[in-house]
Amino acid sequence: MTEAQILFACQKDHCYFKLIGELRYTNASGMDDLLERLFQQQQQPLCGQVVVDxxxxTFIDSTHIGLLASLARHCQQHKLPRPLLFSRDDEIEHLLRGxxxxxxxxxxxxxxxxxTELTEVEPAAYQDQQQGQMILRAHQALLDLSDKNRAEFQSVVDLLKQQLPED
Structure with missing residues (x-):
């Protein structure tokens, strides 16, 4: 098992993400927290262009794929260019395209x-409910991409909504 790492840098209005290893929901809090901080500001985000490597x-679960979908959605909402994604693994790329x-x-x-000097993004200290909310947001972002995704992940979203207490 390859330990997951999330590296990040922002330089000259370009935001660089480098994801490494086995990306599972259990190690997604750092990426989720970073996206919230970058794009939930009222002013224009720091990123003019987003690059994801x-x-x-070696493995990516649906929560991390949903976080990538959220990243792309944030770019659209802020009228930024489509993010650029570098991938060499045919299976992972096939999954993402699917x-x-x-x-x-x-x-x-x-x-x-x-x-660019990249800095490791530390995991955020999420409580169980925050972790559940992150997984829910990530899967909702996947639903928004296509009807096929909606058919595949709607039951996951429904179950999470049932199990998570209202804020």
Whole structure:
């Protein structure tokens, strides 16, 4: 099992994400917290262009895929260009395309060489309810991408809504 890492940098209005290892809901809080801080501001976000490198991802679950969908949705809402996603793993890329992420990301095989110093994003200290809300938001973002995703993940969203207490 390859330990998950989320690395991030913002340089000259470009936001770089590098995701590494096995990406599971249990290690998604850092990415979720970072997205909330970057895009939930009232003013224009720091990112003018978003670049995501998943060339070293060995496994990605639906929560992380939903977080990628959320990232793309934030870019759309802030009228930013489509995020650029670098992937080398055919199976992972096939999965992402099957869940319609190719409708909201531009895919490429090779990352451009960057001399950007990336910082590791630490996991956020989420309580159980916060973790559940994150999983719910991520899966709702997947639902919004296509009717096929809605058919596949609606039962997960419904179950989470039943189990999570109202705020």
């Amino acid at each position: 998943i060339t070293e991802v 869940l319609c992420l190719d409708q909201v990301f531009d895919f490429a095989a090779q990352p451009r060489v960057q001399h």
